[in-house]
Amino acid sequence: MIEAMSRLARSLRFQPMTQLTTFTVLVASFVVLTAAILLEQNFASFLTHWGREVKVDVYLRDGVTTDATDTLKKTIESSGLFSEITYFSKDQAAAQLEKRLGRYLPGVIDDLGADNPLPASFELKAQHGIVSQLDYEKIVRFVKSIKKQTGVDDVSYGQGWVENYASALHVFSLSIGVFMLVLLAGCIFVIGNATGNAISHRRDEIEIMELFGATKDMIIGPFVFEGVIMGFAASVMALVLSYVFYKYQFDLLSQSLSFWNFQSAVKFLSLSRIALIVTIGTSLGGVSALLWARRIATGWAAAEAK
Amino acid sequence: MIEFSHAYKVYPGTAAPIHALKDINLKIEKGEFVFLTGPSGAGKTTLFRLLSAYDRPTSGRVCVSGFDLNELKPKQVPFFRRHLGVVYQDFRLLKQRTIFENVALPLEVRREKSRYIKLRVEDVLEQMRLSHKRDEFPSQLSGGEQQRVAIARALVHHPNVLLADEPTGNLDPELSRDIIAIFDKINAQGTTVFIATHDHELVRSRACRTIEIQGGAIV
Structure with a gap:
């Protein structure tokens, strides 16, 4: 853990631009993801309101x-x-x-x-x-x-109305689901690519670690840790930014849409959804770093690859 | 301690296969100080690659420190390498780590306790007269100092065998003598020292066993 932390600190010190770019892209992706979940939650509650009248x-x-x-x-x-x-x-x-x-x-x-x-x-x-x-x-x-x-x-x-309503609900849920999957796949690629860059940048370090007897897990572990921290930090930052944006838009819209009871109809993410986003971000960071690190490390561990 | 018997290494070439090592038979006992000499391209580096399990012989046997490298499973390779200390001509220090961190690397890999690492690294740095440089980065050191750091790193975990591939190749004669004197001290403590060099002057100045390799074969 201490070794992983010190390697993370070194990575931030010696690759600040790569790390910053990755972090920014991830935050932007997670902001879009948060917005999609927020939209899905509120639109669903809006549709539910209609659906309750059936x-x-x-x-x-x-x-x-x-x-x-x-x-x-x-x-x-x-x-x-x-x-x-x-x-x-x-x-x-x-x-x-x-x-x-x-x-x-x-x-x-x-x-x-x-x-x-x-x-x-x-x-x-x-x-x-x-x-x-x-x-x-x-x-x-x-x-x-x-x-x-x-x-x-x-x-x-009200067969006709209910059928249309149900299919609208179905299409909406499906579209949001597909959109989120595409976004998550993009995030895996971004984190994986950053891990790939970090590995190329530390090729010497990895070779020397191998030379002195580091196992594959020892070499991959710190990269996975970096991915986890990156995913966690980016998802938390995205939630903070989304909340600030939501508050700003909320105040504006509650004035212009006061007739529609906007304040009670639109809500920020529930605690369980916030926890879900942070969990997704953190696991995504770890898993994508692991996928890339495993793939690249085997190329250098010449003896191990045989 | 080190034993080659009928070891061959053949690499696939573009036109024809390259015979890097041919029928190598060699035995080095524990505590010996041995030079491996020969011109560039003679097979010294290939022989060292086989010794450090970075490559396997095409045929024949290589045993080091009780490990039969032909029988070594991939997962055992890192544990075998923990018995070796390796020094390169180009030092191979990590630019982003301080001198202390570079020397501590083999102990970190072995998951030693941080208190022990601190004591041991400080001790080795003192032996190498590098204590005052502990917080500096490799780029701030001279060539001779960098090579001393590389030796300190190779020694810090008490290896059974110390392999040095052209350790004085980038140093002037005076610094080269200093480095060899350090290897002498290490050898006196019981570590087997095996040095590859094409510096005949250096070899002649020392009265110890010398193995000469030419065209991939021992002569």
């Missing part, structure tokens, strides 16, 4: 028995998908219609007389809304199965 209406056939209605209610409850299950009888449906349209079409219900065409129904509020493709698939499965139940005439859940 309601399913189960319309019943005329003349459905009380037993069949009770059985249906139990089936809906047992699915565990809904937080609110409200039953509307034919009369309640008519009363609701009267309440909504009575002002514009007075006496519309009275005109129907005893021949009330409105069906009895269950109005269901999705427990977690639709915040992922999985939620969407669960709702669709439920709708298909409930349609087959005795007494069910039709089921409506």
Whole structure:
């Protein structure tokens, strides 16, 4: 550890420009990564807000028995998908219609007389809304199965809107995922390349260490340590910069978008996501340094390579 | 201590294979002081590469300090090298390390305790009359001083065998005599010393065993 620290100090002293360039590129990459995660988190919470509004209406056939209605209610409850299950009888449906349209079409219900065409129904509020493709698939499965139940005439859940919403959510999550993977691959290349440069620069040192009996692990270890420190420092610095930028933009946007309740809708990364970014940065540093160091060191350890 | 039996080394050349060493048979006992002489390209460096396990013989056997280098597994090579001390003509000091750090390197590799490293390095630097230079960098030292640092580094871990490849090649005659005097002291402490040189004057001035190599063969 002490040896690795002193080698890191030497590396900073004798290759300041290489180290600074690598650090800057990494910080910039991690800032973009943080921004992507921040965007994903807030956009997802924004979409979730819409997804929570999803309601399913189960319309019943005329003349459905009380037993069949009770059985249906139990089936809906047992699915565990809904937080609110409200039953509307034919009369309640008519009363609701009267309440909504009575002002514009007075006496519309009275005109129907005893021949009330409105069906009895269950109005269901999705427990977690639709915040992922999985939620969407669960709702669709439920709708298909409930349609087959005795007494069910039709089921409506705003199919067109929900389908579009679910596919938008899916495409967004997928794009962010792919983008992050590309960015992480770029980071591996940057750190690996810096390690490669450092190894070339210290070729003499490595050869002499080999000459005096250093094992491969002893030679590679300090490079991996450097990668770990570099990844850790760059991810922490990126988080600090992102937070400063977020605070600055937050103050500006909360003034111009105050009508949209911006302050409560947009949040900085949670502690778990901050920890995730630092962990990714640190491990990425170590792993990419290890990949490059292992590859290059075998070329010089002539005797070991045989 | 050092034994070559029917050792050959052939490198693949562009036109024809290069026979760098031919049927080398050689035995050096513990505590001996031996010169290896011969013109440039005679095979001295190849012989030293085989001795330090940087290369393997194409055929034949090489044994050093109880290790049969033909049987040595790749993972054992670093541990074998810890029994050697090596000095080069071009010193091979690390420019970014101080004199103290350069000399401490073999002990760091052996994971010695820092207290021991400090004591041992200071002791060796004092023997080499370099204590006052401990915090300087190699570029701040003269050629003779740099070679003394290289010798200090080769000795610091008490090697069984000290190999020196043209250790006086870059030094003037007076400094060369100083360096050889240091090797004498080391040898007197029981270390086997094997020096490759093409400086016949230096060899003639000393009464010790000399092996001559020409065209890859011992003559």
